[in-house]
Amino acid sequence: MKKLFITIFSFLLFLHINVNFVNAASNDFEKYYYDIGYKDISNALIESNELFKTNVALPSQLPALRFTHAFGKLNDLDGEENDELEFEFINEKSPNNHYKINIRPVAYKVIFEEKDIDQKVKLNDGSEAIFSKTFTDYNTLAFEKNGLQYILSVDQKSDKKISMKNLIAIANSVR
Numbered sequence: 001m002k003k004l005f006i007t008i009f010s011f012l013l014f015l016h017i018n019v020n021f022v023n024a025a026s027n028d029f030e031k032y033y034y035d036i037g038y039k040d041i042s043n044a045l046i047e048s049n050e051l052f053k054t055n056v057a058l059p060s061q062l063p064a065l066r067f068t069h070a071f072g073k074l075n076d077l078d079g080e081e082n083d084e085l086e087f088e089f090i091n092e093k094s095p096n097n098h099y100k101i102n103i104r105p106v107a108y109k110v111i112f113e114e115k116d117i118d119q120k121v122k123l124n125d126g127s128e129a130i131f132s133k134t135f136t137d138y139n140t141l142a143f144e145k146n147g148l149q150y151i152l153s154v155d156q157k158s159d160k161k162i163s164m165k166n167l168i169a170i171a172n173s174v175r
Helices: 002-018 027-035 041-052 164-172
Strands: 069-075 084-090 098-105 119-122 128-132 138-145 148-155
Touching (some): 027 069, 041 069, 119 164, 148 164
Antiparallel strands (some): 098 148, 119 128
16 A cells, blocks of 8 residues: 555655646636546546556656646446546647556457567666557557556657657656
8 A cells, every 4th residue: 555655645746746737717728627537536546547457657858848737537337348548648739749548457468469569678677678659649669567558659740759758768767
């Protein structure tokens, strides 16, 4: 429990420092996300730890983009196959500043077809990651750690182009 608290506290502190939250005039924007099942990141993380029966480690870095909002959502559907923890980082004023983290058990990981793999790279821990520009309209990096598959995605139309190197640095920050 102490490790969970430290993980949540560290991530929230990181968000507080790096995410420019906008409170005024964004109530409707936030309400939309809350209405479709999103909640604050810490509650989504706590729920996922219970569902996945593990402490989900989060990256300690974010892309160098400005975000106004961060939401989390646990998709706990019938059966375990589609269970997934999802985080959305968005900018209300710059919709292309959009970053997502999707986390699911490796047993139910997303399989990338060869045609969707632009490059395979090694992470600092020696594991392999898959980089794709064609899987979605996002630059995507998928990797496995601690029995979970992580998919990091940043909109290709973002204000600042986030490279594969940036996504690898974020992946390497997962402990």
